[in-house]
Amino acid sequence: MLNDIFIKPFVDMFSAPDFLLQVLWEGLVSGILYALIALGFVLIFRSSRIFNFAQGIMVVFAALTLVGLHAMGVPAWICVLLTLAVMFGLAVTIERVVLRPLVGQPDIILFMATIGITLFLIGLGEIIFGGENKVMITEELGIPTDSVVFEPWGGLLILEQKDITAVVVAALLVVALLAFLNKTRMGRAIRALGDDHQAALSVGISLQQIWVLVWFIAGIIALVTGIAWGARAGVSFALEVIAYKALPVLMLGGLESITGAIVGGLMIGMLEKLFEIYWGQPLLGGNTETWFAFVLALIVLLFRPQGLFGERIIERV
Amino acid sequence: MKTFTRIAVAATLGAVMGTTAMAEGLYTPNLAYRTGPFAATGIPLMNGQADYMSMLNARDGGIGGVMIDFDECETGYSTEKGVECYEKTKGKAIVTQPWSTGITLQVLPKSNVDEIPILAPGYGFSPMADGKVFQWAFNTPLSYWDGASIILKYLEEQGDLSGKKIAFLHLDHPFGKEPLPYLEKKAEAQGFELVPIPVGLKEMQNQSAQWLQIRRERPDYVIMWGWGAMNAGAITEAVKTKFPMENMLGVWWAGHDADLKIVGEDGKGYKSVSWSFPNPDAPVMADVKQHVIDAGKSQTNEEEMQGVFYSRGLVISAILAEGIAVAQEHAGKAEISPADLRWGLENLNFTEERLEELGMTGMVPPFSTSCSNHTGHSGGWILEWDGSKFVKASDLIMPDSEVISELETASAQEYADANAPWPVNEDCEM
Numbered sequence: 001m002l003n004d005i006f007i008k009p010f011v012d013m014f015s016a017p018d019f020l021l022q023v024l025w026e027g028l029v030s031g032i033l034y035a036l037i038a039l040g041f042v043l044i045f046r047s048s049r050i051f052n053f054a055q056g057i058m059v060v061f062a063a064l065t066l067v068g069l070h071a072m073g074v075p076a077w078i079c080v081l082l083t084l085a086v087m088f089g090l091a092v093t094i095e096r097v098v099l100r101p102l103v104g105q106p107d108i109i110l111f112m113a114t115i116g117i118t119l120f121l122i123g124l125g126e127i128i129f130g131g132e133n134k135v136m137i138t139e140e141l142g143i144p145t146d147s148v149v150f151e152p153w154g155g156l157l158i159l160e161q162k163d164i165t166a167v168v169v170a171a172l173l174v175v176a177l178l179a180f181l182n183k184t185r186m187g188r189a190i191r192a193l194g195d196d197h198q199a200a201l202s203v204g205i206s207l208q209q210i211w212v213l214v215w216f217i218a219g220i221i222a223l224v225t226g227i228a229w230g231a232r233a234g235v236s237f238a239l240e241v242i243a244y245k246a247l248p249v250l251m252l253g254g255l256e257s258i259t260g261a262i263v264g265g266l267m268i269g270m271l272e273k274l275f276e277i278y279w280g281q282p283l284l285g286g287n288t289e290t291w292f293a294f295v296l297a298l299i300v301l302l303f304r305p306q307g308l309f310g311e312r313i314i315e316r317v
Numbered sequence: 318m319k320t321f322t323r324i325a326v327a328a329t330l331g332a333v334m335g336t337t338a339m340a341e342g343l344y345t346p347n348l349a350y351r352t353g354p355f356a357a358t359g360i361p362l363m364n365g366q367a368d369y370m371s372m373l374n375a376r377d378g379g380i381g382g383v384m385i386d387f388d389e390c391e392t393g394y395s396t397e398k399g400v401e402c403y404e405k406t407k408g409k410a411i412v413t414q415p416w417s418t419g420i421t422l423q424v425l426p427k428s429n430v431d432e433i434p435i436l437a438p439g440y441g442f443s444p445m446a447d448g449k450v451f452q453w454a455f456n457t458p459l460s461y462w463d464g465a466s467i468i469l470k471y472l473e474e475q476g477d478l479s480g481k482k483i484a485f486l487h488l489d490h491p492f493g494k495e496p497l498p499y500l501e502k503k504a505e506a507q508g509f510e511l512v513p514i515p516v517g518l519k520e521m522q523n524q525s526a527q528w529l530q531i532r533r534e535r536p537d538y539v540i541m542w543g544w545g546a547m548n549a550g551a552i553t554e555a556v557k558t559k560f561p562m563e564n565m566l567g568v569w570w571a572g573h574d575a576d577l578k579i580v581g582e583d584g585k586g587y588k589s590v591s592w593s594f595p596n597p598d599a600p601v602m603a604d605v606k607q608h609v610i611d612a613g614k615s616q617t618n619e620e621e622m623q624g625v626f627y628s629r630g631l632v633i634s635a636i637l638a639e640g641i642a643v644a645q646e647h648a649g650k651a652e653i654s655p656a657d658l659r660w661g662l663e664n665l666n667f668t669e670e671r672l673e674e675l676g677m678t679g680m681v682p683p684f685s686t687s688c689s690n691h692t693g694h695s696g697g698w699i700l701e702w703d704g705s706k707f708v709k710a711s712d713l714i715m716p717d718s719e720v721i722s723e724l725e726t727a728s729a730q731e732y733a734d735a736n737a738p739w740p741v742n743e744d745c746e747m
Binding site for chain 1: 351352353354355356357359360489513514515516517518519520521522523524525526527529530532533545546549550553554557558559575576578579
């Protein structure tokens with residue numbers, strides 16, 4: 001037993017390094033997509049202290065809007081622009097109809113409101129687009145669909161071009177987001193709201209504008225995530241459950257840290273894949289990915305309750 | 318006082334409307350799942366079921382002169398919601414169509430108390446075939462053990478299975494685990510290695526770990542027990558990992574046209590066992606088009622109508638309708654009770670001639686049921702994806718009834734013992 005836990009997995013890794021690389025690559029792709037979903041959560045939480053339960057359904061809604069518009073004969077790139085317009089409209093509506101009337105209410109009320117938004121978007125999406133699985137317009141968007149095959153150490157490593165595209169686009173999106181938050185006036189306003197609500201309001205930062213902006217950015221992230229996941233296995237409401245994988249990412253990285261969301265996503269993506277392949281499947285019958293990330297996050301929370309990159313809050317009484 | 322009066326009026330109206338609804342026809346609720354992660358599988362099936370009943374109502378004025386009150390209660394494939402739907406509908410229902418193995422297992426013990434037949438065509442708990450023990454449950458025309466057996470028989474036709482390795486990729490859910498007892502028994506008897514690979518509900522669209530395991534294990538075949546979003550996830554990963562599609566076979570719920578269209582030509586060679594097959598030229602299709610589709614009473618579309626799942630939905634409702642017709646004839650009345658329907662479902666006889674009368678030639682294999690045989694064990698075809706649609710890749714293959722029957726009897730007895738006191742139909746001769 002001890003051999004199976006402490007020795008055999010590492011022997012397997014080094015005896016088939018091409019396979020280990022494949023496992024790490026698959027983990028990296030999953031991780032970057034988890035990180036993207038977590039980023040949507042973090043942005044909204046930083047600026048409004050709202051834990052946005054609707055981030056998962058926003059991924060589905062954005063992807064469905066994109067393929068739904070294309071099914072109506074709209075050219076692919078126009079669909080992207082129109083979907084962005086829809087996500088902007090959604091951000092404005094959420095701010096105006098849901099959030100503004102709830103300003104000053106306890107956090108739990110705002111959290112419950114995002115559950116309401118989730119249920120509403122599920123119903124609206126099903127009415128407009130139906131529940132059938134839809135094909136993502138991958139080729140129409142110019143995303144390559146072939147594979148790149150390498151033979152490291154005489155083995156086999158297959159990289160899907162659409163996965164490579166997803167990784168590159170996600171990385172660019174993160175860089176752009178960081179630049180926006182650090183280098184622009186609006187970005188600094190978002191950070192200011194996150195640091196101190198009252199102080200930010202007192203210097204004239206508009207809460208309403210910032211909320212619309214962060215929900216719209218979360219919508220853009222949702223669209224990119226929806227395209228990336230949808231290109232892998234189609235677009236359906238099942239995509240929503242993937243958002244739950246962002247929860248341990250947030251626990252691990254910290255609810256307020258963009259760096260935490262990225263590092264947490266990548267860590268969970270790769271570690272859960274390594275654990276599943278080298279320990280979970282041989283010793284536990286597999287399917288450990290459903291719980292591994294949560295256990296890992298709980299262990300981290302035991303030692304760092306604020307997460308790896310979260311702010312340590314000290315309250316003196 | 319005013320409030321009290323309003324409540325009293327509402328209650329009276331409710332009671333009157335309820336009575337009216339009862340008088341409107343035979344209430345046959347369907348615990349549907351048009352929403353949630355499994356909706357892609359559910360929608361064409363539910364459309365087919367609803368359209369067949371609408372067609373009977375429009376064309377024949379129902380069955381035996383009484384209209385069918387076909388109603389849906391949405392479960393989203395959730396077991397908890399399914400049980401709620403069962404409780405909500407059982408008051409006036411003559412049948413329960415639970416639409417998930419999880420829900421079926423939950424309502425199975427209740428069926429003895431409420432005495433309402435459970436009709437679970439092609440799903441549910443395989444030992445339900447033993448009608449002596451499961452008096453109120455029917456899984457016509459094939460059980461999951463039958464399906465697994467037909468797949469193994471087909472693979473045997475391709476070559477001896479001894480020494481081969483078969484990966485069993487399945488949803489980590491009662492449905493996915495259902496064929497395991499049969500497959501394990503056959504693996505031992507036939508000398509092949511079975512590698513069960515579970516897929517969690519949250520991992521359905523991200524099966525890279527499962528397919529890495531398949532790559533590492535290098536199985537000769539992959540048998541897939543998938544439902545809903547799991548199917549598309551598995552098939553896209555199979556294409557990605559370049560697993561030979563001709564060596565991948567799925568259960569009948571993993572043979573959905575829409576799932577394969579995602580990979581199109583790349584999915585060529587993928588196979589699925591099936592107990593139903595679309596026949597666009599069948600008279601029933603023309604009747605459905607005339608009385609339901611063209612009349613604007615359907616939620617389906619032309620493309621969906623050509624698919625395997627829509628056609629299966631029609632067959633499922635035809636099984637129920639036939640059970641009702643047989644029961645009406647036996648009971649000598651049109652307004653039958655759940656107990657009458659049970660008799661009807663125990664005396665189904667879908668011969669080639671009867672299928673022709675129903676306008677469904679070739680859409681389902683002939684089968685019959687009895688008080689002891691609640692499945693019928695019709696046999697099934699292997700269908701193959703040709704890049705754009707499913708085509709038949711085999712003649713009708715019958716399941717391995719000797720092994721299955723033995724396993725059914727033992728498992729049914731085990732279930733009855735574990736749930737004692739469990740009423741058994743002593744009048745039924747095996």
